[in-house]
Amino acid sequence: MTTGVEQTVAIIVGAGPAGLSTAASLHKLSIPYILLEREDCIASLFNKKAFDRFHLHLPKRFCQLAHMPFPSNLPTFVPRAELLKYYDDYACRFEIKPKFGNLVKSAKYDEDRKIWKVETKIVADGDGGGFRCYEARYLVVATGENCEPFIPEVDGLSEFKGEVIHSTRYKSGKKYENKNVLVVGAGNSGMEVAHDLSEYGAKTSIVVRSPIHIISKWSVTIGLLLLKKLSLNVVDSLLVWSSKLMYGDITKYGMQRPKEGPFLIKVRTNKYPVIDMGVFENIKSGKIQVLPALKSINSGGDEVVFENGKCYQFHTIIFATGFKTSTLLWLQGNDCYFNKDGTSKAMFPNNWKGENGFYCAGLAGTGLIGAAMDAQKIADDIFNLIST
Numbered sequence: 605m606t607t608g609v610e611q612t613v614a615i616i617v618g619a620g621p622a623g624l625s626t627a628a629s630l631h632k633l634s635i636p637y638i639l640l641e642r643e644d645c646i647a648s649l650f651n652k653k654a655f656d657r658f659h660l661h662l663p664k665r666f667c668q669l670a671h672m673p674f675p676s677n678l679p680t681f682v683p684r685a686e687l688l689k690y691y692d693d694y695a696c697r698f699e700i701k702p703k704f705g706n707l708v709k710s711a712k713y714d715e716d717r718k719i720w721k722v723e724t725k726i727v728a729d730g731d732g733g734g735f736r737c738y739e740a741r742y743l744v745v746a747t748g749e750n751c752e753p754f755i756p757e758v759d760g761l762s763e764f765k766g767e768v769i770h771s772t773r774y775k776s777g778k779k780y781e782n783k784n785v786l787v788v789g790a791g792n793s794g795m796e797v798a799h800d801l802s803e804y805g806a807k808t809s810i811v812v813r814s815p816i817h818i819i820s821k822w823s824v825t826i827g828l829l830l831l832k833k834l835s836l837n838v839v840d841s842l843l844v845w846s847s848k849l850m851y852g853d854i855t856k857y858g859m860q861r862p863k864e865g866p867f868l869i870k871v872r873t874n875k876y877p878v879i880d881m882g883v884f885e886n887i888k889s890g891k892i893q894v895l896p897a898l899k900s901i902n903s904g905g906d907e908v909v910f911e912n913g914k915c916y917q918f919h920t921i922i923f924a925t926g927f928k929t930s931t932l933l934w935l936q937g938n939d940c941y942f943n944k945d946g947t948s949k950a951m952f953p954n955n956w957k958g959e960n961g962f963y964c965a966g967l968a969g970t971g972l973i974g975a976a977m978d979a980q981k982i983a984d985d986i987f988n989l990i991s992t
Contacts, residue, residue: 612638614742614986615722617711619646619702622966622975623746624691625670628698629983632671635990638738639700640724642707646700647691649748650684653772657800658684661792661879662971663825669694670976681821681881706736711743712936713960720961742961742986745941746975747931754928760901764908764921771797771924777804783919785809786908788898790816792876794924799883802891809916812859813897817866817877819847824879827867840865843877851880857887858894942967956981961989 614630616623619641630637645651650658659681660667664674667682672694678686694700706724713720720743724736753770761768771793777785777800787798790812801808819827823846830839843866854861862869866877886892897911907915932942941958955968956978963982966975 609737609739610638611739612636613740613990614638614744615640615720615738615740616744616746616965617708617722618745618747619643619700619704620649620746620748620966621647621669621691621972622748622979623702623744624694624698624700625976625979626744626746626965626982627700627702628672628694629670629979630986631698631700633983633987635983635986638740639702640706640708640722640738641702641704642727644704646695646702647688649772650687650691653753654684655771655774655797655800656684656776657796659881660687661876662828666828667972668976669972670979672697680825708934709735710934710936713743713962718960741990742963744963744965744982745931745935745967746965746979747929748966748975751927751929751931754926755923756925758898758900760903760905761921763903763905764901765905766918767920769920769922771922774922777801777806780804780806780920783807784917785920785922786895786898786916786918787811787922787924789924789926790814790878791924791926792878795878795883796881797922797924798892799881799886802886808886808891809893809895809918811896811898811910812894815860815862817844817847817861817869818851818854818859818880818884819843819866819877820850820880823847823850824877831867836867836871837865840867843867851884858896859887957985 613635614637616626616637616639619639623639624646627637627639643652663680664678664682668674674682674690705727707727709723709725711720711722719739719741722738722743726734726736753772755770774797780801781804784807785801787794787801787808787810790810794810798808798810823843827839827843830842844861869875883892887894895910899909899911902909902915907917909915941962941964956964958964965978965982968974
């Protein structure tokens with residue numbers, strides 16, 4: 605059963621960092637909006653799907669939301685607990701009150717009435733279920749780059765006798781002490797999960813399938829600041845030089861560096877370099893074993909086979925293999941706006957605006973700082989349109 609239609613000026617889908625920044629920016633300009641969120645909390649990726657030892661990978665100055673810097677007393681790389689408090693304080697300051705438990709099922713532009721029609725399914729406990737309809741002149745997709753956990757197809761994986769989870773379900777390495785654990789995925793999440801496991805005494809292995817850059821926390825901070833004055837190629841050269849100086853020949857540990865620089869790869873593929881939070885020392889000491897690409901699970905379901913032909917037994921496999929978007933499933937006419945992977949077709953800095961009152965926040969691969977920039981541009985644009 606569908607309830608009555610609720611109308612407003614703008615609809616925001618997603619109460620993560622991009623949605624919060626957009627809501628705050630609209631609030632500052634006194635523009636009415638509705639913020640729809642399928643979960644029962646804001647910033648659900650950090651609230652529900654981040655492990656206990658999680659820290660922001662980038663310095664806080666590059667991760668703050670629009671109109672409100674992080675408190676000066678917080679560490680440069682903000683831990684999860686302080687990050688969640690910052691988001692709660694932010695919502696309170698800008699009077700952000702999302703409509704939780706609203707799972708968007710469809711969003712379509714009505715050419716005749718010049719409005720967006722959004723239909724949601726109510727998934728909140730105790731709300732009786734059913735559907736709701738919302739209408740607005742403007743629609744902002746702020747669902748983020750990290751939406752639905754993704755586990756790739758692996759031959760024989762369904763037969764594996766141990767535990768198989770995505771990294772979003774991992775909280776701590778405490779329960780894995782003395783167990784053989786394989787982490788699949790060598791991005792920042794995978795590396796930090798592997799580090800956490802090894803610190804708790806798990807017999808940890810990690811799949812490093814492709815060449816990766818490993819850079820220190822201080823060098824990425826300097827690199828981001830230098831990008832304001834130097835070319836990307838120059839900054840990349842400096843980062844690679846400092847990485848080689850600090851970490852030496854990483855091929856000794858089963859890894860290779862890419863030919864392209866770390867920031868160039870980020871621009872082209874939206875993949876961050878690995879920011880070392882302590883994992884490299886554990887790889888170097890042998891506490892973490894580096895393995896090549898995973899090939900299959902053997903027919904008995906008790907061994908994992910790798911591309912080099914070697915087999916190992918594990919109690920648990922943790923997939924830190926990223927996410928896929930769900931926006932393409934509900935946004936009708938999405939071919940105009942998104943690539944197949946859910947990223948914006950328009951490149952930064954023109955990624956935030958589409959046609960017919962459609963906007964994107966935080967979907968251009970520019971991280972949290974990019975999401976905040978998008979939010980302010982969107983709010984300013986809507987304000988100018990409704991003021992004319």
